[in-house]
Amino acid sequence: MKWSISAGRIFGIKLRIHLTFFLLPLFVFFSDIKEGFGQAGLSVLFVCAIFACVVIHELSHSLVARRFGREPKSIMLLPIGGVATIDMMPNKPLQEIVISIVGPATNIVIAILLALVGGSSMAVALKNHSNLTASEMFIFDLIAANIMLAIFNLIPALPMDGGRVFRSILALKFGFLRATLWAVTIGKAIAVLFVVLGFFYNPWLALIGLFIFSGANSEKQQAIYLTMLAQRPPDLTIPPEYINLGQDDRLP
Ligand SMILES: [Zn+2]
Helix, strand or coil: CCCEEEEEEECCEEEEEEHHHHHHHHHHHHHHHHHCHHHHHHHHHHHHHHHHHHHHHHHHHHHHHHHCCCCEEEEEEECCEEEEEECCCCCCHHHHHHHHHHHHHHHHHHHHHHHHHHHHHHHHHHHCCCCCCHHHHHHHHHHHHHHHHHHHHCCCCCCCHHHHHHHHHHHHHHCHHHHHHHHHHHHHHHHHHHHHHHHHCCHHHHHHHHHHHHHHHHHHHHHHHHHHHHHCCCCCCCCHHHCCCCCCCCCC
């Protein structure tokens, strides 16, 4: 994990922060400084709150994977989101569906909890046609961000959660490798669309597109490797007659 620093462990899982991540709060701070130091600080706090939700999202994948006996290796924070690294099990599509879907579901649960905390005072403000306070606005935006995170992660582009669910559904019928190749093709098509749209409208979308494209390639390589590993002969030990070499033996 080059260019990343350790941020400790959560539930025994390594949390790492990619150095490029720190560009995001800096960018947000200097973008909003024209609206005052307080507003810029609040924007940075909001970014931190979103990424706390991202960590909870990745943690939910990791902890559910652990319940299935798979080892969550690490959680990495990047400026475009989080990545949970978990051992891949090609022959467990139903497990993969549960592990993948729990992330977006966690964001929906966070949104509901936030609505329960701030919903009543927000409803009163809206009823009285008064403006939301800064804290109400903060909670409102965080609810919206969590709903967006859930929807965005469900886009069926491997390696995103929706892509993993899509691959696993295909794998039930076509097997892991063919399912992965299909999901990678669709993931790359969506990635190219993101890059093109992002180029015109939003640079972050273009970055996410590039991330999905390179992630889809890694998924393909990993699927080929795991399939070859599963198909290797069951016993590759060398027959005894080939290893009984004495000190004085010479190769021909
Ligand atoms: Zn996820």
